[in-house]
Amino acid sequence: MSAPAVRRRTLTVVVVYPDLLGTYGDGGNGLVLARRARWRGIDATLIQADSGRPLPRGDLYCLGGGEDGPQVRAATSLIGEGTLARAVDDGAVVLAVCAGFQLVGRSFPDAADRPHEGLGLLDVTTRKGGLRRAVGELVADIDAGAPRGRDGTPLPRLTGFENHGGVTTLGPEARPLARVVSGVGNGAGDGTEGAWAGRVVGTYLHGPVLARNVALADLLLGWALGDGGTELLAPLDDHEEDALRAERLAAAPASGRARGAGRRTAVR
């Protein structure tokens, strides 16, 4: 499955606190990144970094979904030890999903709905939504202003499964990652899904998101490899991922059921 290496590079992928933020299978994102790098001959290391010990330095950090209590503990620990913020300052790439997305923002609600300080890596703020969680398939088109893949073409539309009770509002320093076609996404009435700034990407999509959207995985790998990094990313045989994408996109509710601006509709 591996393509010959153009030149040997190393890459460290860190799954952040799988013991706290590993509830929804998002640890798979780290595996997808590491394997797709190795299949291109890049010497990738995958580290599962549990809480309670220093966070290792890495080129790519993945944060996943989790429950309210562990989310607060993860944020407190990451703010206290500072490694993640320093790594981002040094150019590390971050993919943050669901609870992870919320906690890399400015603030998010704890179980008692009190605002809790986030890492501030993204200019987003999350509050509790209505009574019903957003649960179901989500399809979103990459925002026109979002980063583009190789050749400058936009990434293909995103597919994933959302399962959250938060409403996330983007501040002026964050850009939307995508525009909801079907599903809820950020839920703040502007039709956006996820956010990005610099090399930090947040999303509500599980699946895991990179298994269903390998173009996004390769975008993040290209960033992490630095200048000319995309050259190392030879095409892979992605027919199984493509088949999964096609099936899930076809299975999502029709786009006519998408949420209009300013209207928050319960799913299912």
Add this chain to the structure above:
Amino acid sequence: MTIRPTARPVSSRASAAVLAARAVNGLSRLLGRGSGTVIGGRAGLAVDPSLLTELGRHRRVVLVTGTNGKTTTTGMMVAALTDGDGAVATNGTGSNMPAGHVAALIGTPHADTAVLEVDEGYLGHLIEEVHPSAVVLLNLSRDQLDRIAEVRMLVDRWRAALAGLGPAGGGGAGTVVVANADDPMVTWAAGPAPDVRWVGAGQVWHEDAVGCPSCGGRIEFDDDGDWHCDTCDFARPERSAWIDGGELVLADDGRLPLDIGLPGRFNRANAAMVAVAAAALPPRPGRPAVTVATALDRLSRLGEVAGRFSTVRRRGTDVRLLLAKNPAGWTAIFDLLDESDPGSPVVLSVNARVADGYDPSWLWDVPFERLAGRTVVAAGERCRDLAVRLRYAEVDHQTVADPLEAIDAAVPGRDTGRPAPPVEFLGNYTAFATLRSRL
């Protein structure tokens, strides 16, 4: 405590409710819609919302709940308590919400004992309604996150319900809680109950129990399964029984071999829980108490529960049917595969219907890497999710959506000159049920 079989409920409203349930069941059968038991249960509850209380009155009721092993353990409990005289009422088909419980109790009106599998979310409700003699708490881990409460919300609800149990009175009138002491979540839930038998049944899945439910600290696990919080004094309680290899150790009564009919470590764990619970129950009138040894002896003759672990023959090849619904369950089944023929092909079948949970992301928490080197076929309605997961696990596989065709594809050609090893079929809930209905 006098235990008297009850032919009919005492209140007239409950009598009307039972009649309504039976009428709906009869109609359902006439219309060819199956036995209609659950729909009848719903009708009965609509007429009398307290019907469960009426139906449970004067019976010994055992409740079995947990994330994994509920149906199997319920079947084992029935086997352990069946002494050849008087049926045991049970919801053996896995209909584990109140309508299913009503159906089970109406369907076996003269049984003085009931063993009920209970959905994790209904434990508190069932405790209030039927005042059980025993509650068996197996384990608690992630399952169907899009559908039911997350683990920590659930464990707090269990704890509140178990804390509300009345004190254990004389003659076994109180409720005995049989709890898996190796599972910190179960331990937290059972802690405030007045009468707990702690069993060291083991835990295959620690990932949902690293956060201390008491203080938010970190649960540290030793290699031998002992655990404690690194911050507060929450720790594994003193056990009255535990598993040591192939034996059940009773703290004050020696060792017994765990030679049971069902395969796998997790079924030995279920058997330990069942044997301790069976021995803790008040005896039936005029009958000797069931001892741990008696219960284990009866379990040695139980070969399958609701088709799980059964072997069927298809086109000259044996196919063993295995069911697992979530990462902990699949991990336990992989342990079982390690105990059997390494040459056996494995067919994996995954659906994502409402009963399975709509989001199969949990596949990425399952250690599929352990299947490397085997013949593996991905099947089921979500075979494409499985295929991608197997690709990233670097496990060679075929993808055949139809489970029966997948089984046929898994069987090697017949030129090997020796009998083909059995095919291991592993499906999640509806994938398993669908395949069984087609065999």
